[in-house]
Amino acid sequence: MLKITLVKSTIGAIPKHKKTVEALGLKKMHKTVEMPDNAAVRGMIKQVQHLVKVEEA
Numbered sequence: 679m680l681k682i683t684l685v686k687s688t689i690g691a692i693p694k695h696k697k698t699v700e701a702l703g704l705k706k707m708h709k710t711v712e713m714p715d716n717a718a719v720r721g722m723i724k725q726v727q728h729l730v731k732v733e734e735a
Contacts, residue, residue: 679715680732686707691729
């Protein structure tokens with residue numbers, strides 16, 4: 679499992695990145711979600727790595 683935390687606002691982000699952050703289940707700043715560690719989630723994280731912080735859970 680991965681703990682994903684939104685650490686930077688999506689206000690200035692491009693629309694594709696906003697949708698990706700929302701698809702990860704992150705709606706507000708400094709909120710954390712746990713997602714399974716698989717290729718799909720890793721790809722989403724890579725796309726928005728400048729907006730999120732990731733830890734092993």
